Amino acid sequence: MALSFDLFGTLVTADRPSEPWDAVAESLTARSVRVPDDWEDAYRSAHREYDRGREAPLDEHVRLALASRGVEVAAETATDAVLDAFDSPVAVRNGAIEAVDAAARRGPVAVCSNCSVPGLVERTIARADIETQSGHSFDAVVASVDCGWRKPHPTIFEETADALGVALADLVHVGDDARTDGGAGRAGAQSVLLEDRSLPAIAQQLREGDLC
Incomplete structure (x- = not known):
């Protein structure tokens, strides 16, 4: 067994942050990434479809949300920013x-x-x-x-x-x-x-x- x-x-x-878009925005800003003025709307919007049951990686979602507002960010930067935003006391x-x-x-x-x-x-x-x-x-x-x-x-x-x-x-x-x-x-x-x-x-x- x-x-x-x-x-x-x-x-x-x-x-967990009650307003995760703000936590992610703060983490992105700390990495000199320009956060769009309507970031909450971008963060809370869907930017691609996933099959039922598929995981939607949050770092990918953040990159797509930024890209939808004309902001390009390296994959590693998005991954690090998201991890830091959600890494909290347990x-x-x-x-x-x-x-x-x-x-x-x-x-x-x-x-x-x-x-x-x-x-x-x-x-x-x-x-x-x-x-x-x-x-x-x-x-x-x-x-x-x-x-x-x-x-x-x-x-x-x-x-x-x-x-x-x-x-x-x-x-x-x-x-x-x-x-x-x-x-x-x-x-x-x-x-x-x-x-x-x-x-x-x-x-x-x-x-x-x-x-x-």
């Missing part, structure tokens, strides 16, 4: 460290997270210091911005199982959102939702060998 954990809302809670949820530790003693463990900001999942894991506190490194980190598909699309769960070297049926995914994380069960894996079992309860069941 292998386990994957959702990150935001499951292992950690994180502050708090580890009660029971998260114990659950990761117990899971790692049973088999391979991954983070499987929806996130449109490149690098933010990895930055958040490092900020939260989950690996050091639990004494275990994640065997895989699968973010939707890298995978290309968002939960509940089956592909992200399939990629997580592949990254852990197990069949999809042998993957147990733990998360807090029935719509997205519950997609693991519909994809052929198993899903455990925090509305049904708390992280401390999951840790205890893992230690006792009867999670599923």
Whole structure:
């Protein structure tokens, strides 16, 4: 058996800007990028279509929004600006460290997270210091911005199982959102939702060998 954990809302809670266009604008300005006067409108408008279930990378969206107003920016600059705009303090949820530790003693463990900001999942894991506190490194980190598909699309769960070297049926995914994380069960894996079992309860069941 292998386990994957959702990150935001499951292992950690994180502050997010209430007006993300302003946070991105500030980060762009700090990099000497001219921000259009109607930036909020540009940011909140769609600039390309994505297939259902596809992740829309936020750095790409920012570049397209700027381009729609005649402002060109290097891809690396947009990526760095977006990451800095959303990189914020995080708090580890009660029971998260114990659950990761117990899971790692049973088999391979991954983070499987929806996130449109490149690098933010990895930055958040490092900020939260989950690996050091639990004494275990994640065997895989699968973010939707890298995978290309968002939960509940089956592909992200399939990629997580592949990254852990197990069949999809042998993957147990733990998360807090029935719509997205519950997609693991519909994809052929198993899903455990925090509305049904708390992280401390999951840790205890893992230690006792009867999670599923």
